[in-house]
Amino acid sequence: MAVDQRLRPRKRPQQSRSHETRQRILDAAARIFAEHGYSAGTTNRIAAAAGMSIGSLYQYFPNKDAIIVELTRAHIADGTAQLHAVLAAGLPTGLTERLRVVVDATVAAHTGGHRLHQVLFEQAPRPAEVVDELRAAEDALVEVVAALLADDPAVAVDDPHLAARIVVTTVESLVHRFVTRDPADGDLAALTGELVRMLERYLAGT
């Protein structure tokens, strides 16, 4: 799995100034992509939004896709961090409550940024590298959830690992669907409520 040469950052953040500039570009890119979509989110527009020249932008990122990659990485990291924060904050005791918390956290992670999420995960070309990272992040999460399920006496599943994978995937997929498909707020509540119920029954077994 050779690292794609084209995507390697040109410059290491040797100085904090440099790091700030990178961040300014990423912030601008996030705004621009969310507003214009992938193909209309031109590098010139991003540079303008970041308040710098296009030439400067290319001193921090070798090409447009490298920006996308960074943005995606940050997005993954954010999601992971948010979930880990929730887990670290201490989960409630009941299974239902736990699921509720996780689903809500996922909804929160999507809300507000789902336009960018859409660009990142639906429109932009995603290099194998990022796909791998995404998979790794998900696998890590599955691992954590599997452990939780194994420890929970209320859970009755044969293969906690498989169950964890289904749960994680289902939450992620459905929440994305629900959030993306411009539902009324009431709808979203009803759907997430039923999602929790489905998972609960599944995990609780007969």
Next chain:
Amino acid sequence: MAVDQRLRPRKRPQQSRSHETRQRILDAAARIFAEHGYSAGTTNRIAAAAGMSIGSLYQYFPNKDAIIVELTRAHIADGTAQLHAVLAAGLPTGLTERLRVVVDATVAAHTGGHRLHQVLFEQAPRPAEVVDELRAAEDALVEVVAALLADDPAVAVDDPHLAARIVVTTVESLVHRFVTRDPADGDLAALTGELVRMLERYLAGT
């Protein structure tokens, strides 16, 4: 709901030859889009793949998006037809068996064409018209499933309609995920098996 003028077909198949040519273009477009993605799937490439000049292509479709729309429509029609065929063939009696059949049909509908599916449903701009059709097709399916659930004594859900929506969405989303994530065949079997189990437990209630 006026039909989007930009997307109107240019030529009615006045001759059987004409109809074949349209189909040739659509087939070529499906191949090209699956291979290159939406933006790199250029009209010139499609024309070349269809073995005709770019001018000819534009005699049959007014623009690139009209091709996408047609492809999407065909895709929806295919899926719908396949599912209705399954339902018409007579469902088995047990709940588990029924779910198994539906999930398998969905997997079959995805297999082979998931690259195209990805382009159609994730990358390409989708005009409101198609979004509406897609929603209508899904709503119709939800209706059918809701009726089935309401009639089934093994099913214990409060709101069959809501349950049907969750089931349909879950099957669709997860199967797409599973198929897209190039899993080994064994994996796919395990995942769909567990998916069936989840839905079964959900619907059977405590």
Next chain:
Amino acid sequence: MAVDQRLRPRKRPQQSRSHETRQRILDAAARIFAEHGYSAGTTNRIAAAAGMSIGSLYQYFPNKDAIIVELTRAHIADGTAQLHAVLAAGLPTGLTERLRVVVDATVAAHTGGHRLHQVLFEQAPRPAEVVDELRAAEDALVEVVAALLADDPAVAVDDPHLAARIVVTTVESLVHRFVTRDPADGDLAALTGELVRMLERYLAGT
């Protein structure tokens, strides 16, 4: 204005049939060019408006510009005929009245067809051939007017030929300007009235 079927000969001589088809094309072209302008007046549109296939059109005219040339020729012939008709109908006796009649005839020749006139004389490329014909027609007209001026005792100009050229050109140019520049009807009357007065004073001398 359908010709009574029973009265039409069953078979026409090829020549006249061919002639009618040509005319159908020219009529259609006049409509299309007037409505769409030169470049948007495509040969396909013209063929469609003439109720025939594009292939047939090209059996009567070798290319688009040949149609333009024919149309221009017809336009010139029409204008000439109209003016000659006016002259043949017998001019009034007074100089003012005569000028009035000529100006009105020119306005009439422009009115209604000025969109086509514009296309023919402003947008379309005009081959040298047509330019020459146009000049010849104008020269002939100048000749006629010069003779009239020479015979008219009320006219006091040194060089009737030169005066005729100025008169003809002025009438033609200004009427075209007035008609083209979307004037209110009142405006047009005032302008043509003043135009007549200018010419009258010019010709009457001190």
Next chain:
Amino acid sequence: MAVDQRLRPRKRPQQSRSHETRQRILDAAARIFAEHGYSAGTTNRIAAAAGMSIGSLYQYFPNKDAIIVELTRAHIADGTAQLHAVLAAGLPTGLTERLRVVVDATVAAHTGGHRLHQVLFEQAPRPAEVVDELRAAEDALVEVVAALLADDPAVAVDDPHLAARIVVTTVESLVHRFVTRDPADGDLAALTGELVRMLERYLAGT
């Protein structure tokens, strides 16, 4: 009267270099349009004639018509400036002499650039914006001439405003005609001479 968005210049001349480049494009466009006409005056040809890439051209003008607009504006400004220079230089006292000066100035304004003038005023699509400017420029000129006529004791017209409009239009139209019709120099002199005589008699009245 909102400025047509499509025609807004892309770049303000932030550097003097930039201003020169704009001018280079306009000069090249003037040459190309004069030589090839509007539709055959392609942006690529213009860029090539300006010695730059097509991309550069589009950094300075958002589209082909914006170039036409700019050229037209410059043309109008030139003509206006020339005439105002003549007026400011002090008109001669006699009516004939004054007319002579104005006609000569108009001829001078046309000479050399009449091919471009033809493209600009006959072939190219003219946005409402420019039409308005053109009309405004003409109206201003009419105003000035009307004042001159009203002040001149040798002038005997009922409505100086209307007379001024006729005079201005006539000079403009006929000079354009004369210059366009590639006459020998002698011809041009004779024609403009007679034009002056016509206007003189018209204005002097009986």
Next chain:
DNA sequence: CATGAATGAGGGTTCATTCAT
């Protein structure tokens, strides 16, 4: 003669990327 599907050069325009200043 009529048809209309097929052609493909060429049009205007965009945008990621480079490089001289």
Next chain:
DNA sequence: AATGAATGAACCCTCATTCAT
């Protein structure tokens, strides 16, 4: 480092014209 003018391949699409049927 920063700038932004310059680049040009590539995109989508049009339309006059041809030619097999």
